[in-house]
Each structure stands twice: as C-alpha cells, then as structure tokens.
Amino acid sequence: MSRARAPGTFGAAWLVARKDLAIEFRTRTAFFSALVFAVLALCIFYFAWDESIIAPAQRAPGVLWVVLAFSALLGLQRSFSIEEHDRGIDALLVSPISRESIYLGKAIGNLLFLCAIQLITIPALALFYNLPIGRPLMVVTAIVLLAMIGIVAVGTLFSAMAVNTRLAELLLPMLSLPFFVPILMNAAQATTRVLGDRPLAESWPWLKILIAFDLVFVVACTLAFPFTLEE
Amino acid sequence: MFPTCPAVEASRVRRTFGRRRAVDGVDLSLYAGECLALFGPNGAGKTTLLRLVAGLLKPTSGSVRVCGHSLREDASARAHVGLISHQSMLYRALTPRENVEFAARLYGIPDPRAAALNALERMRILDRADAPVRALSRGLQQRVSIARSIVHEPSVVLLDEPYTGLDAAGGAALTDMLQLLRSSGAALILVTHNVDEGLGVASHAAVMLDGKIVRHDDCATVEPRTYIAQYRELVLRGAEHESSFDVEATA
Helix, strand or coil, X not given: CCCCCCCCHHHHHHHHHHHHHHHHHHHCHHHHHHHHHHHHHHHHHHHHCCCCCCCHHHHHHHHHHHHHHHHHHHHHHHHHHHHHCCCHHHHHHHCCCCHHHHHHHHHHHHXXXXXXXXXXXXXXXXXXXXXXXXXXXXHHHHHHHHHHHHHHHHHHHXXXXXXXXXXXXXXXXXXXXXXXXXHHHHHHHHHHHHHCCCCHXXXXXXXXXXXXXXXXXXXXXXXXXXXXXXX | CCCCCCCEEEEEEEEEECCEEEEEXXXXXXXXXXXXXXXXXXXCCHHHHHHHHHCCCCCCEEEEEECCECCCCCHHHHHHEEEECCCCCCCCCCCXXXXXXXXXXXXXXXXXXXXXXXXXXHCCCHHHCCCXXXXXXXXXXXXXXXXXXXXXXXXXXXEECCCCCCCHHHHHHHHHHHHHHHHCCCEEEEECCCHHHHHHHCCEEEEEECCEEEEEEEHHHCCHHHHHHHHHHHHHHHHHHHHHHHHHHHC
C-alpha cells in the first residue's frame, strides 16, 4: 500500500480505455451491430438513388456522414452501459483516479472503437461509390478522424448522462445529435470539396472550424463530466 | 502501532433525496482495528451512509473524513478505502484475474498481477481465476468482488451485505479475511441484516432507523441473544411508529 501510487490522468485513462476495448473484443456486440448497420446503410443509399441523376461520387459525402453519425451512436450507447450492469462505475469512482481520467479513458476507447468501424466503412464507401483511391481518400480519412474526436467528446458525455435514465436509447441520440450538427456540417463541407477534386485550400476554412469545435467540446466535456456522476 | 486519528469520522452528516432524509445527522468515529456492524431495516439509510463514507455521495450537510481526508476533495485519499457492495462491481466479460488486476493497476500497485493472484488466493478462488466472471455463480462472483476490493490493502473497508450469496466456505473465507484485516489495522464498517453474523465479527454495533443511529454498543458488553431480541423490538417499534405516522399524515 505504501509503495502504491495511483496512475496519473492519462495513465488511468489508458487503463480504462484498454479495459473497455478488452471487453468489446470479447463480446463484439457493439462492433458487429455498428458494422452491419454501416455496410447495410451504404448498400441501401447506393441502390436508393438513380445513378443517371446524381453520380455516386457526389452522393458519397452525404452518405458517409449519415452512416458515420448513426454508427457512432450505436458504439457510444454501450460505453457506459457496460459500467451500469454490475455497477462497475462505483469501483472506478472509489478508486484514486480522477473523474476526468474516467471520461478521457471512455472517450479514447470510443475513438478507437469508431476508428475500427471506419477502417472497414471507408474502403467499403470507396468501393461502392467509385471514389478515387489515394490522396483524396487519405484526406477524407483525416477529416473523419477529426470529426470523430468531436463526436466522441460529446457522445461520451451524453452517454454517461443518459445511462441512468429509463429511456437511455432514446435520450442519447436526442441529446447528442444537435451537438453533432456543427461537427458534421463542417466535416461534410470539407469532404465534398476534397472528393470534388477541389484544392485543399478550399476545405481549410471548414477544417479550421472543425478543429475549433473539437477543442471546445473536448475541454468542455472533460470539465462537465464529473457533474454527470453526482446523484 | 495504529494511528490515533479516527479512520472514519462522520460529523452531523445529513443526506436528503428530494424531501426524504436518507441519513439524518449521523455522528460516527471509528478507529483503526475496529469493526462497526450496522444493522437496520430496509430503507433505514445504511447503504446511503456507506456511500457517503466511500465518497460516492456528497453530504447535504456535515462532513465525512477518512484517515483525516475528505475523499471528495482528495482523490489520492480514496486509496485508503475498499468498498464491497451487494452489486459485484465486476465486468462479466473479463476473468476474475483481469478484474482484480485492473483494480490493482488503478491503485498503482507495483506488481498488479501478483497482487491480483494473491487476493484471489486469499478468497479461495484462485482455481477459477481464468474463467469469465459471467460463468461463475453468484457466490463465486461475490468472492471475486471481495478480492477486488481488498487487493490494495485498504485501511478502511466498507462492506454492504458481503455475505449475500456466499456458501459456508465463502462465508468462512470472508470472516477470516475480515479478522485478518482488523488485526492488520484496518477499520471496517459492515452493513448486514444478519445480527448474529455481525456481532461475531464486530467490535461495535449500531442500529439505524429512519436515517438516524438510534443505538450504539460495544460488542464486548452485549449478550447476542438479548441484543437480537432488543433489536427486533426496536425495529418493530420503528415500523409501528412509521405506520402510525402514515395514518396521521393521510388523516
């Protein structure tokens, strides 16, 4: 006990994230449901439009962000529900790690989870919608990562708030989606320009706003998180 | 030699939920090596008091200190506390070893794997260390939960109905563990409905009714049979008082 020293904020956050990923790796329930949803949605959107009116490449940005937002919600839902089942959250709260590190750990776990989904979704999107492989797709992947940071920051906070309520499945999208709008709006604008073969400089103003939203959401949600745990 | 300041000190602690006073002005002092058995009917406020001491709840008024620290203000001081709840606080997809090792890492124990295996061995569940928790019975899960709570050798152990679901071997392992913790200087608060069991382990006994501690005894001075009879009477009188209050209120 005397030799023990609790890990710092980021050390503890990594422990929490690693634990969450280990649980997801064992159960794979959220991963498969998010993945199946993403691939099915890509298929449906592909066949729902007349190709002679709108080319697949022009539809791709919109489809990408709709699929991404809703598959993210499926992943975020499980983030705190795994803590609620046997009140694992209490064990975290009585441990000497800070509340902020719990939030950051959950957010990192969610981000890695969503990155794993995108690893399959983005190539599938490129395949279905005949997108140029190479630099544009790499830039789109970077934009997706930036947007994911903001989505995860907001979604993790609201997942913690919603989990104790009776209508958690309904409440999380209701709370999160309005906050996703500024992120998705900027990310979609930047993606449209990148996939439209426009110079990167044209996307840059949208990306700057996206980065600003990421910073604001990460800081604000980290500071707000401890209050969501009060009974 | 145990430290002289109280391991747990609660002063005029009150906690309300809406208009309901779950804990109402409780004073408590518990020193190292002491064990307080807390009895009371359902809804008396025992679990709320335990959660206040653990720092999981914020008192509406009054203060709670553990080893001289307020757990809500000093995160590192939470390392003094081990909490055993009636919910297992385990992750079912992980194994007992992974659950306890994760806890050991949160407390910064230098060799978390060895500490985890040691704690599981003390709770006599080492042979199931690598089976998923979801495959274990309620009693075995409770043993893992106890191992997880004591892996960092806390100075204050809070136990909420720890004997629930344990078989004779599990109960004996827990009683041995509690005696060992006491002799090593840990202070224990044991919430239980089983008065006999509580008196067997505790140095002090208290009864809670309607959020208040209405009786506090030194276990050395009480005779278990008499105590149980008096406790039952106290609880029944409390229930009668509550129902007469309800009648008055509706009238």
